[in-house]
């Protein structure tokens with residue numbers, strides 16, 4: 001459904017991601033992993049239109065994303081949950097959610113509350129006063145308000161306790177099954193690969209490994225570099 005071909009992007013004249021090919025199928029969860037500074041966030045920004053692509057193409061359900069505005073890309077069904085959540089802290093949870101429904105579907109609130117019932121009693125609370133985990137739930141719920149075909153989540157687990165991360169990631173399969181495929185950028189490689197069906201490893205701006213997540217979990221390069229498992233003799 002998402003088909004990225006030869007995508008190169010960066011900041012001004014500085015290229016950060018090079019010649020990336022990547023796909024996400026309908027209702028699929030795909031992980032994008034790699035070290036700090038590899039270009040994962042930059043790639044997501046290029047897909048959601050925050051940055052222009054220098055070359056290459058990205059298509060969502062056969063419609064081009066590259067060359068379009070952030071609004072058009074959102075309208076085509078791409079939601080971006082950025083690193084650090086980026087909620088409006090001075091607005092309530094309800095107001096933040098309604099901002100995610102930017103074109104339609106204010107009635108979606110009930111549906112996202114089914115996924116994240118913890119938010120229901122907090123609808124009238126300021127988003128800035130939520131716990132980190134609740135803020136991440138609110139950011140994901142906001143992204144779901146427009147019923148996107150693809151949700152890109154950048155560093156879901158950042159700054160959250162493992163038990164809270166587990167609570168949030170256990171919702172991702174239902175989100176995908178409900179028709180929103182997920183492209184997950186995640187430092188917690190074990191969690192990401194346990195959840196995803198396929199994964200890509202990005203290093204210094206290039207995809208260096210890809211395949212079924214189970215294969216990458218068993219790959220000695222992934223084990224040594226990302227899972228802290230010492231090389232086997």
Ligand SMILES: Nc1ncnc2c1ncn2[C@@H]1O[C@H](COP(=O)(O)OP(=O)(O)OP(=O)(O)O)[C@@H](O)[C@H]1O
Nearest residue numbers: 011014016034035036037038039040041042043083
């Ligand atoms: N606004 C910017 N202007 C110029 N260079 C930037 C900008 N944002 C990021 N970069 C550079 O692009 C490179 C890739 O950064 P990016 O944030 O995409 O990596 P990342 O894989 O998401 O890393 P992290 O896991 O640390 O967030 C880095 O060298 C970074 O310094």
